[in-house]
Amino acid sequence: MNIVIVGHVDHGKSTIIGRLLADTDSLPEGKLQAVKDNCARNAKPFEYAFLLDALQDEQDQGITIDAARVFFKSEKRHYIIIDAPGHIEFLKNMITGASRAESALLVIDAAEGVQENSRRHGYMLAMLGIHQVAVLVNKMDLVDYDQKTFEKIRDEYTQFLSGIGVTATTFLPVSGREGDNVASTSQKMSWFQSDHGRTVLEVLDGFEKEAAPVEKPFRLPVQGVYKFTANGDNRRIIAGTVEAGSLTVGDEVVFYPSGKKSRVKTFEQFNGTSPSVIQAGDAAGFTLEEQIYITRGEIAAKVGEVEPVVSGKLNVSLFWLAHKPLAVGREFSFKIGTIKVPARVEKILRTIDASSLDARQTKQQIERHDVAECEIHLKKAIAFDPTTVMAGTSRFVLVDDYEIRGGGIIREAVVDEQENVRKQVMRRNQAWVYSEIHPDERAERYNQKAALVLITGTEATGKKTLARALEKRLFKEGKFVYFMGIGNLLYGVDADIKEHGKDRTELRREHLRRMAEVSHLLLDAGAILIITARNLTGDDLALIRTGLNGIPTRVVWLGDATPDKDLEPHLSLAAFPDADSVVPEIKRMLQEAGVIFRV
Amino acid sequence: MDTLTQLEAKSVYILREAYANFKNLGMLWSIGKDSTVMLWLARQAFFGHVPFPLIHVDTAFKIPEMIEYRDKLALEWNLNMVVGQNVKALEEKQTYPDGAVDRIACCGALKSEALKNTLSGKWKRWRLNHATGKYDVDSNTEPYTGVIVGVRADEEGSRSKERYFSARDEYNAWDIGDQPPEFWNQFKTDFAPGSHVRIHPLLDWTELNIWEYIERENIPTVSLYYDQGKGERYRSLGCYPCTFPIQSGATNVRQIIKELQTGKLKNIAERSGRAQDKDGGGGLEKLRRDGYM
Known part of the structure; x- marks a missing residue:
């Protein structure tokens, strides 16, 4: 069982663990003496914490910098004890340590009482999803083993915990330095009685192993779709770890957000016989009856169970760890399960000081170590579960400048204007008749991947001329390419469009939806499709992408006008460009996207 | 689920995340028990295949049986085997066994330096030719950006502080006091140009x-x-x-x-x-x- 030990700096976390190891004879021979000798050599008093603080910087400064893992065995079971740093500077390391744990020991100094990080760490444990917390009131020797001091801290902290919906398993008075109630019951605190263990050791053994969520709806975030052709292996295996629930051969699965559906054909395993059922915790792999095109990042769910939510606008609670504040509007990457999408904070609903739980007035940015509730907008809709339904699939991290800078949980989806289109696309995908020919086979035949090239810009910038030149050039080079003029749609599939919408925005949305549907058919056939459109916005593009099931889309902007800030074209060119000089640029863009290949 | 299956599942998850996120991925194989278990876990993760090269830094002082075993398994399991070496230090006899330097300096030259330059592609690399069973100079000199390593947290103090995905800068240095956070099965899979990420699937194993x-x-x-x-x-x-x-x-x-x-x-x-x-x-x-x- 993984246990994390947290609490305010200098409240004695490492000392308690060091003492526990020493008193249970869990240290390698000579380790205790070696550390004692080293202390004597450097003329500093011996502390049990030195047994854990392995880094030279840590011993020099006498603090824990990074979470260490200590392997420990009681008569009941094996433990990994994660010693987390208590200094505020190292909150990110505390979170790293705590997230690996199932249960926690939270240490409070009896003499100093409840401090800032006692509260902050309590709050972080709740947010990280650790529900079993035992509170150790340490350094009882400094308060003469006084019962009243212990009870005062217990009452104060119990009240704080109830404010964040947490109940501590137990409160235990200890002294790490003197060894009271660590591995054996102390005679000095005979006033202390408890059903939940009278020593740290008993408290640890009393923690209950949390069962894997086998009974919950099935969820498997797809890590990859493997087709290794070496040695004639023809299997196309969907691989991932089961987050919750169970799945049996023959079950129908739906992938979200695409809504694609198929039936489980086999479970695959390298060594040993393949199972007929997979369940929460299994690192699994399965094949499907139909040749559907699935990519990393989708979540597999089982037909007939609670469906995951799909949305691009979310209400979340998050914590921020970077020096640079998280400002409204700034772009970062949002990672959830196995998918990563660009995102930005749209609105900060409230920020909370995690050390006092005071809600501050609404700020325009989230500072380091703040906890906040906010609305986040994603470039692309994702599948998830609200945190009250399932913790695992509600957890995300924020990545900025190559690093994880924060994390949080999704509370709920914010209703957005794309919801209807998304539902319609999912219905379409579920009813889709799959070809026996896999998209990869088409890609091999045509020596290209299906992709949409959108040429956009203000009026009279030479969009159509460029589209024609590009089509011709790619065709000449043997590509399966098609330029779809908007006129081809307006009086065809759009002929009845006026009957559908009332206002211009609605009409435009319906037009784009239909355009995306027609595009999707041609792209499913394996084509490179070229479309021109006037003044596409980021919202327009998002809507088109929803209809395309993740098929790559590249945007070329023509002219000097500034495009909508959310459009972010892949290529910007002058108006009326010279085809001979810009077509190679577009080709390069397609090569980089892996659509066509360098010869 | 028993402990071994749980550990196995976690390692497989990490290996699959590494494979999905790093284009130039390699696995260090020291021929020892840990990295051989890791190699086995890769075969578990990818259903019998190992879809990235295995890299071995040969100090030339390895116990001979280790090299025999390496090449036997590489041929049998169809592994893409890549070997690197500090040729200069060996030619100039700047090693501990030659009596020229102390143990730490020897490790620094034959292992750390050799590893650094093998990963970056600055020094020659040799690749096992499955047709001949011999090693040819590898024409691929691209740097590895993701390197899978079989260290365990229980081995030694500084390893107990490692992340599953751990950044190394362009000089291969590890900033142990300021590591990025890592939680909820989300890892550091983004990296600045010139740097690389060490991936540690065995961290929780004893x-x-x-x-x-x-x-x-x-x-x-x-x-x-x-x-x-x-x-x-x-x-x-x-x-x-x-x-x-x-x-x-x-x-x-x-x-x-x-x-x-x-x-x-x-x-x-x-x-x-x-x-x-x-x-x-x-x-x-x-x-x-x-x-x-």
């Missing part, structure tokens, strides 16, 4: 877990780990001038597990037979900050 898994899966291991009748065996493998056997009569996996379980070895550090750890204060931490595994 020495005992490794042997129990070897037994459960029947994974082939080098015979140096077993007593050949002299009452001694190797517990940790390295270069022969700096690696010493321990007193033990264990002749098979079961007996090694027994030895670890009954506590006969409990009080002796696993790397006690590795002399470089002891030279100077904090020898291994220093080596590791500079890019050692």
